[in-house]
Amino acid sequence: MTHTANQGDRDGRQDGDRDSGGDGGQDSGQGREESPQQRLRARRRAALRAAGRVLSRGAALGTLAERLALLQEAAPEVHDLDEPTDLYGDGIVTALEERVAALLGTEAAAFFPTGTMAQQVALRCWAGRTGNPTVALHALAHPEVHERNALSVVSGLRTVRLTGEPRQPTADEVRSFEEPFGTLMLELPLRDAGFVLPTWEELTELVAAARERDAVVHFDGARLWESTVHLGRPLDEIAALADSVYVSFYKSLDGFGGAALAGPSGLVEEAKTWRHRYGGAVFQQFPTALSALIGLERALPRLPSYVRHARLVAAALREGLAASGVAWARVHPEVPHTHEFQVWLPYEADVAAEAAVLQAEETGVMLFTGSWQAGGPGLSFTEVTVRSDGLEWTADDVRAAVAGFVVRAEAVADRR
Incomplete structure (x- = not known):
């Protein structure tokens, strides 16, 4: 079972709330009645x-007061609040990046304000390194359904669809795909197909099939945090299969927002350069970073x-x-x-x-x-x-x- 949702970022709404548009009130300034x-x-x-x-x-449906109260109550558990605030990604943001890299077993990680930006940057960097701007992915993957064609319109990439079936792609589909691609992107789990995952054996075969085609592998791991039970492996072992991994801080961890791109230190440093070019070098991000650290401390276990x-x-x-x-x-x-x-x-x-x-x-x-x-x-x-x-x-x-x-x-x- 599956569907095709309207394009746009639906993941900012928790608990499966895919409604688009306003907040249930009248249209501002126009006096029209509620629909x-x-x-x-x-x-x-x-x-x-x-x-x-x-x-x-x-937690995202809570009031401002509730969200701020949680931050005030839990923040001292996860970080030294007497240190200076962050400026353009230092301080607590750096601490969060180091925590993510340690959890995923990667050399480095970079904080991004959104997952959409993080993945565009990752795939753009890999396209430059492989010399092939084509990204193979599922027809129901987030960039195909919910990002208004951003990979092609903004980042100059080209996507090809391995399958549209409500399941993960197969290794045979990767091996037999009729044209070259530089990157295989796997969304783990695949939300629009029902939050489905491959088995561990299927995942390792998928990655091996991509390697046979000299393609790199990127995991859209927005919800990778909760995939360990089904896959039967810890986070670092799962992440080790890929060349890069994106994770979200709000979908399962109840953070205020934000994401991280994890992988080799060289790729991450290049990604930080593109993060700046994409407008992601935010002046201060300590509330979001603190909420992410709280999520890693409290929600992840x-x-x-x-x-x-x-x-x-x-x-x-x-x-x-x-x-x-x-x-x-x-x-x-x-x-x-x-x-x-x-x-x-x-x-x-x-x-x-x-x-x-x-x-x-x-x-x-x-x-x-x-x-x-x-x-x-x-x-x-x-x-x-x-x-x-x-x-x-x-x-x-x-x-x-x-x-x-x-x-x-x-x-x-x-x-x-």
């Missing part, structure tokens, strides 16, 4: 904040427990949907590869979204916190994320919540 979609989005966010039980409550519990939740969801007599449903993957996965149901997206909000408003339990996307006539899907709040849910809790959701979804559908 039904805006009203539903505003209700969903209010319901999520008020709900007593959720599987995930992303907990991710394996989220992945393991997501498997329990996914199984209970399947059982609950079957017991509720839903005509067709799918949890994808059946056994989640990370702590995030997709749920596909035979409802229109607005029906499923309304049912999810109603359940939260009426019971204080919000099973599905993310937005719903159309997957075809009478079919929609959402993303489910399991974090610390979700660890409290038993399989019985999940099954009961599914039953309540289905009752409301059927009632909403009958009224349409």
Whole structure:
């Protein structure tokens, strides 16, 4: 199961919230009434904040006061706050880069304000070194779907698609691709295919196939942090397969933003030059850097427990949907590869979204916190994320919540 989302940066919205546009209020200065979609989005966010039980409550949906309070409370644990503030990437930013390089086992790392910038720079540097500006990737990879053709428009690169199937590419597809490419880019996990990962054996074969073609390998590891359970290897061993790795600080670690590019010291130094050219030499970044260090200290060690519990939740969801007599449903993957996965149901997206909000408003339990996307006539899907709040849910809790959701979804559908 998969879909093609609108282009644009959807990853700034946590917990699978792919809605685009405003914040649910009236258009500024124009006096126009809220659309039904805006009203539903505003209700969903209010319901999520008020709900007593959720599987995930992303920190990015908190208030400014809550975010600042966390920073003030946790920052002394991760860095010496008596040292001078950073200027253009020194101080605490350098400390964060060193921490990431140590975690990933690379020679160096460079902090970037966004992952989009980090990956464009990485792929541009590799194109210069290989002499080939062609990047082979999946049709559902982030640069292809969500970056407005930035690799070609901004960086002068050319992309070729190994496959569009909702799975990782195969080694045979890499070996048999009909034209040369300088870099193989692998998104681990591949979000738009359902947060799917290869097995460790498949990943090593993919990398070997690229090496046979004299191509370098870059990992889009925005969510690499939670991939260790499925791959069965530590972060440094996973990263060692690639020539360079990008990681995000906010998708799973609840940082304020930011990313890092890790790899050989020569590549990283060149990347820092391009970072400046791309406008990424930010004057001061200590709040974002502090939040990233807090995420590495607090959230990173907990991710394996989220992945393991997501498997329990996914199984209970399947059982609950079957017991509720839903005509067709799918949890994808059946056994989640990370702590995030997709749920596909035979409802229109607005029906499923309304049912999810109603359940939260009426019971204080919000099973599905993310937005719903159309997957075809009478079919929609959402993303489910399991974090610390979700660890409290038993399989019985999940099954009961599914039953309540289905009752409301059927009632909403009958009224349409």
